[in-house]
Amino acid sequence: MPSIPSPISDPVAILRDLITAPSVTPDAGEAIARLARILEAAGFDCETVTFSAPGTSDVVNLYARIGQGAPHLTFGGHVDVVPPGDAAGWRHDPFSAAIEDGRLYGRGAVDMKGGIAAFVAAALDHLATRRPGAGTLSFLITGDEEGPSINGTVKLLRWAHDRGERFDAAIVGEPTNPQAVGDAIKVGRRGSLSGTVTVTGRQGHVAYPHLAENPIPGLIRLMGALLAEPLDAGNERFQPSNLEFVSVDVGNPAWNVIPGTARARFNIRFNDRWSRPTLDAWLRARLAAAAGDGLAWTLALETPSSDSFLTVDxxxxDGLGAAIETVTGHRPELSTGGGTSDARFIKDYCPVVEFGLVGQTMHQVDEHVPVADLVTLTAIYRVFLDGFFDGADRTA
Known part of the structure; x- marks a missing residue:
């Protein structure tokens, strides 16, 4: 078994520096600045880029690059975090980065400043053993992953591509492991599509229903049609697709008024048997059959949506799996479960996988990471980097 290199850089110190820069989405500027200072001191060329869009907040993003030529590996991540909620409910201040009983507490410790800190530490140690010209290493860091994801990674990728950057592979440091570091690599994700079904009736007095047309029974019928049968049974790569209604609303505060419209919002998480066009067709066929001729209904699908993807590079x-086995002694599961991440954007530019910390406390009060997990993740990233750039001229 290959030997595990001894760490030099301290991921704990890097993580504490990032956590103590509160960066509740989309206000991530100080955390971006601190990360840029760390990388610039190691020789990275860093550029902060701010993107805007009507109706959204400006978002600061970071692109950092070192080396030249192929292969080019990029690490994707986000320093924005969800709000901590009531700070009084936390064991420690959510932005103090306190350490107690071997655990480092703070909002973003797991999702995903911890993954960034581990990769930075691993990258600095890896770079110390080779000449920077032997391949390219970069960071794509956003402040808009926990938000609407409009002014973040999707635009940063386009900006980098327009400047001539070409990536051969990418790792996203999201917390992918259910129980222990090394349990799973996310090699793909199901797609996501949201929509609204609206039924239009005629408003009226509840005492005179013959003068009105209640849209609620029709909406219930349409909802039942969409839920009557599963979309599919899944396959060897993906779990089954599922449609979930997330709200039903008539906008009616009165007790004596039959509403004029009723609407239901839903989300579909779908595997590689489906795409937006095929789901659109399936939804409309189901709804039309259930509605018949007498029901006025519409379907509106949200934009953007995301397609499923699977990485087989x-x-x-295999390289990341081998690194995990080297450090932990076991092979990880190759998973496509869970929600979406910025990997859905990166997959359009290069092969991408996700691998980070254990996700059990992400978004929770007292979010924390065991220091031992942070060290283990750093070691895995370091072994992977050494293997990925194997053949480069070594200086140590």
């Missing part, structure tokens, strides 16, 4: 998937 051996250098990336």
């Amino acid at each position: 051996p250098r990336l998937v």
Whole structure:
């Protein structure tokens, strides 16, 4: 078994520096600045780029790059975090980065400043053993992953591509492990599509229903049609697709008024048997059959949506799996479960996988990471980096 290199850089110190820069989405500027200072001191060329869009907050993003030529590996991540909620409910101040009983507490410790800190530490140690010209290493860091994801990674990728950047592989440091570091690599994700079904009736007095047309029974019928049968049974790569209604609303505060419209919002998480066009067709066929001729209904699908994807690149998937086995002694599961991440944008530019910390406390009060997990993740990233750039001229 290959030897595990001894760490030099301290991921704990890097993580504490990032956590103590509160960066509740989309206000991530100080955390971006601190990360840029760390990388610039190590020789990275860093550029902060701010993107805007009507109706959204400006978002600061970071692109950092070192080296030249192929292969080019990029690390994707976000320093924005969800709000901590009531700070009084936390064991420690959510932005103090306190350490107690071997655990480092703070909002973003797991999701995902911890993953960034581990990769930075691993990258600095890796770079100390090779000449920067032997391949390219970069960071794509956003402050808009926990928010609407409009002014973040999707635009940063386009900006980098327009400047001539070409990536051969990417790792996103999201917390992918259910129980222990090394349990799972996310090699793909199901797609996501949201929509609204609206039924239009005629408003009236509840005492005179013959003068009105209640849209609620029709909406219930349409909802039942969409839930009557599963979309599919899944396959060897993906779990089954599922449609979930997330709200039903008529906008009616009165007790004596039959509403004029009723609407239901839903989200579909779908595997590679489906796409937006095929789901659109399936939804409309189901709804039309259930509605018949007498029901006035509409379907509106939200934009953007995301397609499913699966990464099979051996250098990336097998290389990371081998690094995990080297450090932990076991092979990880190759998973496509869970929600979406910025990997859905990166997959349009290069093969991408996700691998980070254990996700059990993300978004919770007292979010924390065991220091031992942070050290383990750093070691895995370091072994992977050494293997990915194997063949480069070594100086140590």
